[in-house]
Amino acid sequence: MFDLIPFGRRREDAFGQLVKSFNDVFSDDWFAPFKGNVMSFHTDIRETDKAYLVEAELPGFQKDDIEISYADPYLMIKATRKEDSSIEDSDRHMVRQERRYGEYMRKFYVPDIQDEQISASLKDGILKLEIPKKPNSRVKRIQIRDDM
Numbered sequence: 001m002f003d004l005i006p007f008g009r010r011r012e013d014a015f016g017q018l019v020k021s022f023n024d025v026f027s028d029d030w031f032a033p034f035k036g037n038v039m040s041f042h043t044d045i046r047e048t049d050k051a052y053l054v055e056a057e058l059p060g061f062q063k064d065d066i067e068i069s070y071a072d073p074y075l076m077i078k079a080t081r082k083e084d085s086s087i088e089d090s091d092r093h094m095v096r097q098e099r100r101y102g103e104y105m106r107k108f109y110v111p112d113i114q115d116e117q118i119s120a121s122l123k124d125g126i127l128k129l130e131i132p133k134k135p136n137s138r139v140k141r142i143q144i145r146d147d148m
Helices: 007-025 028-035
Strands: 043-047 051-057 066-071 074-088 094-109 119-123 126-132
Touching: 074 126
Parallel strands: none
Antiparallel strands: 043 051, 051 126, 066 074, 074 094, 119 126
16 A cells, blocks of 8 residues: 655655765766876975975885976976786796886966975975975055045
């Protein structure tokens, strides 16, 4: 005759089905062609009066694997990992071969900097950048007048 499900529970099930349908339509697999292989990494950014200080976590990367570029007003840090490993048996037959490739990238909006004086260092998987500001790029506070 009727479903023996209380009214409130029927509503929850309908809402649950709606959420599941929404998640199925917009799952990662559907967006896979648009995402590409670019991954991100963690960064800490501090600002002083004279510079921006950036620390990026890039464990396992060598300095030759990292590219830093500035195209006004964007600073880009890109790290590329290319690994090939193979294991052969005593008769030089391939037992296992693995390849990994990945590109990690971050882009930052940093206008009014002295791009020719950016310094970078890499130690223990931490990339440190010092990005000097232009001397005249200080923020000026404007007071609102009351005479209207």
